[in-house]
Amino acid sequence: MELARKIGASVLGGLAYVGSLTTLSARAVYFTFIGPFQGRPARIQRSISQAMEAGVRALPILSLITFFLGLILALQAAYELRRFGAISFVASAVALSMIRELGPLITAVIVIGRSGSAFAAEIGTMKVTEEIDALETMAIDPIGFLVAPKFVAMIIMLPCLTIWANFMGILGGSLFGVLKADFTFQRYITASLDSLFLRDVVTGLIKSFMFGITITAVGCQEGFNTGGGAEQVGRSTTKAVVVSIFLVILVDLIFTMLFFVLAQD
Amino acid sequence: MTEKNKIPPGGAEFSGPMISIRDLRVSYDGGREILHGISFDVQRGETMVILGGSGSGKSTLLRTLVGLQKPSSGEVWIRGKNFAAISNEERDEIRTRLGMSFQGGALFGSMTVGENVALPLQEHTKLEQSTVEIMVRLKLDQVGLSGFEDFLPSQLSGGMKKRAAVARALAMDPEILFFDEPSAGLDPIIAAGIDQLILELKKAFRMTIIVVTHELASAYLIADRMVLINKGDLVAMGSVQEMQNSKHPRVRQFLDRVPEPAVAQELDYLQMLTEPSSKQGEGRQGKSR
Numbered sequence: 001m002e003l004a005r006k007i008g009a010s011v012l013g014g015l016a017y018v019g020s021l022t023t024l025s026a027r028a029v030y031f032t033f034i035g036p037f038q039g040r041p042a043r044i045q046r047s048i049s050q051a052m053e054a055g056v057r058a059l060p061i062l063s064l065i066t067f068f069l070g071l072i073l074a075l076q077a078a079y080e081l082r083r084f085g086a087i088s089f090v091a092s093a094v095a096l097s098m099i100r101e102l103g104p105l106i107t108a109v110i111v112i113g114r115s116g117s118a119f120a121a122e123i124g125t126m127k128v129t130e131e132i133d134a135l136e137t138m139a140i141d142p143i144g145f146l147v148a149p150k151f152v153a154m155i156i157m158l159p160c161l162t163i164w165a166n167f168m169g170i171l172g173g174s175l176f177g178v179l180k181a182d183f184t185f186q187r188y189i190t191a192s193l194d195s196l197f198l199r200d201v202v203t204g205l206i207k208s209f210m211f212g213i214t215i216t217a218v219g220c221q222e223g224f225n226t227g228g229g230a231e232q233v234g235r236s237t238t239k240a241v242v243v244s245i246f247l248v249i250l251v252d253l254i255f256t257m258l259f260f261v262l263a264q265d
Numbered sequence: 266m267t268e269k270n271k272i273p274p275g276g277a278e279f280s281g282p283m284i285s286i287r288d289l290r291v292s293y294d295g296g297r298e299i300l301h302g303i304s305f306d307v308q309r310g311e312t313m314v315i316l317g318g319s320g321s322g323k324s325t326l327l328r329t330l331v332g333l334q335k336p337s338s339g340e341v342w343i344r345g346k347n348f349a350a351i352s353n354e355e356r357d358e359i360r361t362r363l364g365m366s367f368q369g370g371a372l373f374g375s376m377t378v379g380e381n382v383a384l385p386l387q388e389h390t391k392l393e394q395s396t397v398e399i400m401v402r403l404k405l406d407q408v409g410l411s412g413f414e415d416f417l418p419s420q421l422s423g424g425m426k427k428r429a430a431v432a433r434a435l436a437m438d439p440e441i442l443f444f445d446e447p448s449a450g451l452d453p454i455i456a457a458g459i460d461q462l463i464l465e466l467k468k469a470f471r472m473t474i475i476v477v478t479h480e481l482a483s484a485y486l487i488a489d490r491m492v493l494i495n496k497g498d499l500v501a502m503g504s505v506q507e508m509q510n511s512k513h514p515r516v517r518q519f520l521d522r523v524p525e526p527a528v529a530q531e532l533d534y535l536q537m538l539t540e541p542s543s544k545q546g547e548g549r550q551g552k553s554r
Contacts, residue, residue: 041388125374134371137331138385138437139357 021217024143024224028151028216031144046149054115054150055157059164062110066165069106070094070172078181087181091188092195094173099196103166104204105252108211111158112244116219119150120240123223124233132224147220151213158212159205166204203259210251218244281345282306283441283473284313284330289339291322291329299325301497302339309440312467312474314484316519317494326494327445327477331365332356343441361389364434365443370426372418378405378429379414385436404432408462424455431462442466444476448483456483463487481520485509493519 036042077093123146126132135142170192177183183191222240226232284307291300299322307313317323328334329341332348341348343359351359372381382401386392392400405411408428418426427447434442447463448456460483466472467487478484484491485505492502493516501508501516508516517523 122375129369129374130367130371131373133328133333134365134367134373136333137360137363137365138388139360140384140388 021214021221024147024221025151025213025217027143028147028220031141031148032152035144035148040144043145043149046145047152050149050153051157053118054111054153055161058110058114058161061114062107062161062165063168065110066098066103066106066168067172069102070098070169071175072172073097073102073169074173074176078176088183088191090177090181091173091183091191095170095192095195096200098169098173099166099200099204101204101252101256103169104162104208104211105248107158107162107165107208108215108248109245111154111161111211112215112241112248115150115154116215116244117237117241119216119219120222120226120237121233122146123220124226124236127224127226128228128230128233142224147216150220151216154212154216155209158208158215162205162208166201199263203255207252207255210255211248214247214251215244218247282342283309283311283344284475285340285342286330287340287342289326289329289341290337291325291334292337298337299497300329300494303494303497303499304339305492305499305502307473307475309473310467310471312463312476312487312489314488314491315475315477315494316479316481316484316491317477318479318519320496321494322497323477323479323494324445327443327475330475331363331443332360361385361437362440363443364437364439364441366427366430366434366445366447368445368449370418370430372426372429372433374418376417377414378410378416378418378421378432381418381429382433382436385433389437400436401432404435405429407435408432409458422455424451424458427451427459428462431459435466438470439472441473441475444474444478446478447476448478448480456480460486481522495519 031040073094074090077090078087081087081089081093123132126146132142135145170189173192174183174185174188177188178185219240222236222243226236286306287304289300289303290298292298303326305313315323315326325334329336330343332341336349340350344362346355346359348356348359372378373384376384379398379401382404383397386397386400390397401414402411405413408431410425410428410432413421413425413429418429421429444463447459451459463474463476464487467474474487476484476487488505490502490504491508493500493508495515501511501513503511509520511517511520
């Protein structure tokens, strides 16, 4: 009985949390797409600087990690495939696993580490130093001013980063292909592209779009939830990262199941 | 309750009290009541100092006046509008006529001082960028910070930060200016400078000014009237002269800086813990902290 109550309470808590994330996202959508037509500022400049920070500055580390990841995938695939004399399938194995799953996921994880945590820390610090209160007394909505530009930046940049990650992953795989599996670079790339359907690319990008919304909502929500004191900022930052990773995996699962069901029909 | 007519643009004169509080009660989420029914008026051009010890509820009172804290009952009328009963648009409109200087300055750390001061102008007016820049220079000049436009708040000293925050609060030419602990954490010379600044603003712009503080010297200097808040109750209200002549034990204790009798304080603290929302009697001695 006690256990049932505890499970019930945590389920309710979880639902309430998802509800608050949805409210935050809905308000960010309002300030992004509807507000500017009602005379509210569009804050394009702020969105661009957020996109630079969350997107462009993530490129070096993202490139390096996904290149290595592609190489690892090739090695792991080849390990099994060569026993069946099917090493030429390395290209398609790497391409498919990168584009369908690992590209979007690893990009999301890197962006959580770089930007999701930064959102929580930035807004949390502003909460502690009364800057959020200051915005409100100046009749500037904190969601419109702080969250909406991040939101725009993330839903644009995350799919872009994912495309780049996919590309770098295939490039990493090609290094193995060219050195160890008798591919030419040209042939490796052709084999990769031939194994892909447009559907694979699109589902990956839809997922990354959803990840962008999730990461922004959690990061900002945790920032706004910060209580008083500097140590609380650290706590919300940690929580933002943990919750974001969990929710990204959950969203991933839900959409993968959805695409699976849709593909059967 | 709400008046539907909009505030006339350009800061047209409003004849009634600028701020009017009626039986204001504020509780935090947990249910503990912080303010137990406070009423007073502030007239146009008046400087009202809200005095009170730590934990007396004076900061909560200020937060309620600027709409950061919702009253649990009672009314806050700003410029003839009931703050709790108006639409968000109307509230935002009133807020553009208020300026608030926060205790720690609350300047945006990622923006320069100039950008901080420019922000309300860019958000609420359609002024050209060049005009905004001129306004920013004027405001910074007013608080004695000319030439600091391109500095980041982290590069300023405590007193300069506070001045920059005042410049930002002044950006929209507010009719009512709120100060939360203007001299907290500043050395006496800098603090006196801030007092001087408040006096100048009052003289030059006939601004209505609300100052929350526990600094007596500063309060005597700038106040037209003062209220003393103790544990969420308004204990006394009057001019500087009236307060200094008051026989009220709590006023005397505060103004004469008499420490709490230790035993009474502990009893009182226990009482506060066990009966969180109980209204305390006038005669009892003791601060909440």
